[in-house]
Amino acid sequence: MPAHSDEDPRPLTMFGPDFPFAYDDWVSHPDGLGSIPEEALGTEVAVIGGGLSGLTAAYELAKLGLKPVVYEADRIGGRMRSDRFEGYSDELVAEMGAMRFPPSSTTLQHYFDAMGLQTHAFPNPLSDATPSTVIDLKGHSHYAHTVDDLPPEYGEVARAWDATLADYADAAELQDAIRDRDAQRIRAVWSRLVDQLDDQTFYGFLTASEHFRSFAHRELFGQVGFGTGGWDTDYPNSMLEILRVTCTAADDHHRGVVGGSDQLPKRLWDTPFDGERSVRDLNGGEHRPAVTAIRRTSGPDGGPRYTIVDAGGETRTYPAAIFTGQSWMLLNTIDCDDDLLPIDHWTAVERTHYMGSSKVFVLVDRPFWRDQDPATGRDTMSMTLTDRMSRGTYLLDHGPDSPAVICLSYTWSDDSLKLLPLDVNARMDLMLKSLGEIYPNVDIRSHVIATPKTVSWETERYFMGAFKANLPGHYRYQERLFTHFKQDRLDPRHRGFFLAGDDISWTAGWAEGALQTALNAVWGVVRHLGGASHASNPGPGDVFDEIAPVRLGDERGSRA
Numbered sequence: 364m365p366a367h368s369d370e371d372p373r374p375l376t377m378f379g380p381d382f383p384f385a386y387d388d389w390v391s392h393p394d395g396l397g398s399i400p401e402e403a404l405g406t407e408v409a410v411i412g413g414g415l416s417g418l419t420a421a422y423e424l425a426k427l428g429l430k431p432v433v434y435e436a437d438r439i440g441g442r443m444r445s446d447r448f449e450g451y452s453d454e455l456v457a458e459m460g461a462m463r464f465p466p467s468s469t470t471l472q473h474y475f476d477a478m479g480l481q482t483h484a485f486p487n488p489l490s491d492a493t494p495s496t497v498i499d500l501k502g503h504s505h506y507a508h509t510v511d512d513l514p515p516e517y518g519e520v521a522r523a524w525d526a527t528l529a530d531y532a533d534a535a536e537l538q539d540a541i542r543d544r545d546a547q548r549i550r551a552v553w554s555r556l557v558d559q560l561d562d563q564t565f566y567g568f569l570t571a572s573e574h575f576r577s578f579a580h581r582e583l584f585g586q587v588g589f590g591t592g593g594w595d596t597d598y599p600n601s602m603l604e605i606l607r608v609t610c611t612a613a614d615d616h617h618r619g620v621v622g623g624s625d626q627l628p629k630r631l632w633d634t635p636f637d638g639e640r641s642v643r644d645l646n647g648g649e650h651r652p653a654v655t656a657i658r659r660t661s662g663p664d665g666g667p668r669y670t671i672v673d674a675g676g677e678t679r680t681y682p683a684a685i686f687t688g689q690s691w692m693l694l695n696t697i698d699c700d701d702d703l704l705p706i707d708h709w710t711a712v713e714r715t716h717y718m719g720s721s722k723v724f725v726l727v728d729r730p731f732w733r734d735q736d737p738a739t740g741r742d743t744m745s746m747t748l749t750d751r752m753s754r755g756t757y758l759l760d761h762g763p764d765s766p767a768v769i770c771l772s773y774t775w776s777d778d779s780l781k782l783l784p785l786d787v788n789a790r791m792d793l794m795l796k797s798l799g800e801i802y803p804n805v806d807i808r809s810h811v812i813a814t815p816k817t818v819s820w821e822t823e824r825y826f827m828g829a830f831k832a833n834l835p836g837h838y839r840y841q842e843r844l845f846t847h848f849k850q851d852r853l854d855p856r857h858r859g860f861f862l863a864g865d866d867i868s869w870t871a872g873w874a875e876g877a878l879q880t881a882l883n884a885v886w887g888v889v890r891h892l893g894g895a896s897h898a899s900n901p902g903p904g905d906v907f908d909e910i911a912p913v914r915l916g917d918e919r920g921s922r923a
């Protein structure tokens with residue numbers, strides 16, 4: 364974005380724009396997240412899902428003196444899934460889900476630090492950590508270190524995007540307010556944008572911009588995107604989804620986790636929260652299996668209880684439960700009471716739209732791409748963005764004498780669907796064919812030393828896709844889901860069951876958002892069990908009314 368350089372001392376963080384609450388400050392405050400009444404200490408709380416949000420919630424609940432009981436259907440980590448190659452170092456990971464994290468994810472960074480994890484610069488296109496980049500479109504390849512090495516139309520597209528954000532999305536004002544953490548200024552700009560753009564697709568937004576009158580520019584922009592790879596598979600999504608990413612620098616300066624991103628949820632499970640006991644210890648060393656049914660029952664006080672049946676045949680009842688799986692699981696996998704949620708929330712869950720995503724990884728003997736081609740003086744192979752089937756190829760170097768990992772292909776939506784019928788070897792063959800057309804003299808296959816790995820999130824049993832993406836007109840649904848933790852607005856019979864995780868987040872597809880919703884649920888559970896935040900460290904529900912997301916009315920441009 365044009366108005367601020369990276370040298371600005373005020374960091375741009377994922378602070379809002381929908382709900383500008385400082386989660387990073389809240390979790391790192393020395394007074395902690397609140398307290399629970401003496402008589403409620405040790406209360407069991409069901410945490411459904413052992414991904415990042417479930418385990419963050421479990422860890423924080425345990426610190427507060429509660430007993431989280433974790434249910435996980437698949438494996439600890441969820442979409443922080445780092446596959447390893449048998450017989451090789453654990454450092455060599457294929458990041459099947461989340462693989463790169465912006466420094467603007469400051470709450471996530473808090474947990475990386477707390478769990479002793481290190482990060483490294485991720486080799487995105489044209490980034491400083493990337494030796495070279497090849498952009499291959501319409502049969503023409505361009506070798507580059509910076510955007511200035513590319514033909515002039517690439518620079519024109521970059522400028523058109525900056526100018527569009529400045530002229531049509533108040534980008535400078537919004538980012539300035541985020542840097543200042545000025546919640547009221549953020550709300551003023553963002554409310555206006557929500558009014559104007561909830562009905563608009565990303566593609567519609569571009570076509571409405573005088574800077575993108577050229578179809579060729581829109582096409583090029585779709586293929587190359589604005590930092591990490593092509594964004595044309597996002598063209599049908601709501602423009603608000605894109606603005607949330609660009610205005611909070613979520614797509615900038617990415618870092619990878621040394622040794623694999625799954626270590627964060629695994630360490631939240633294994634690391635003592637009080638110097639002695641871990642969440643795993645509280646669970647007797649094992650999480651419970653998949654949840655198969657959730658019933659709303661009632662306790663001796665007449666208040667709601669949540670009776671949970673699991674795949675091991677066990678039934679347990681809790682005064683509070685947090686659900687962190689993809690929300691459609693409540694419709695197609697778990698047998699839920701109809702009245703578990705208010706009908707408006709069910710509607711919002713039903714409308715959830717998911718993006719598919721597939722990845723294909725190979726392990727190679729060494730980072731051969733760094734060899735110089737004597738004829739051209741260029742790297743043998745480069746980080747590659749292309750309109751061919753592979754779309755994005757990322758090269759993950761672990762030192763000159765070590766095996767290395769290639770993400771041969773990372774695709775979304777339609778591009779991912781096209782791969783579904785193919786098994787892992789067929790996928791590898793297809794990607795090697797694509798890359799063979801770009802690098803005819805490089806025998807990538809001869810370097811492959813292990814069975815390739817692949818995933819398509821839309822066919823994983825306990826997932827609906829890679830992540831939710833709101834379509835135009837979905838703002839109202841999203842607002843209901845995100846604010847579900849503030850339950851004083853709900854009928855008492857609907858209190859105590861909390862939706863959290865990536866689906867509930869304003870920035871689905873970004874771990875920071877999933878974390879934020881887990882922390883909202885923690886606040887909600889504390890309140891539900893009669894506890895409270897410390898006055899010195901108010902939580903998201905305590906300041907809710909001052910910073911609540913705008914509520915749209917029935918008519919376009921009207922407020923509820």
Ligand SMILES: Cc1cc2nc3c(=O)[nH]c(=O)nc-3n(C[C@H](O)[C@H](O)[C@H](O)COP(=O)(O)OP(=O)(O)OC[C@H]3O[C@@H](n4cnc5c(N)ncnc54)[C@H](O)[C@@H]3O)c2cc1C
Binds near residue numbers: 829
């Ligand atoms: C391909 C891909 C790329 C991504 N890239 C990035 C990135 O670069 N940067 C970034 O910040 N984020 C990225 N993300 C998003 C990030 O991975 C998520 O935001 C985060 O991991 C979500 O955590 P969660 O706990 O909300 O959900 P999940 O990780 O999905 O956890 C939910 C858990 O619930 C379990 N579950 C489901 N049904 C049941 C049941 N019936 N009973 C018990 N358990 C159940 C699931 O098995 C799962 O483990 C990416 C995700 C994907 C898939």
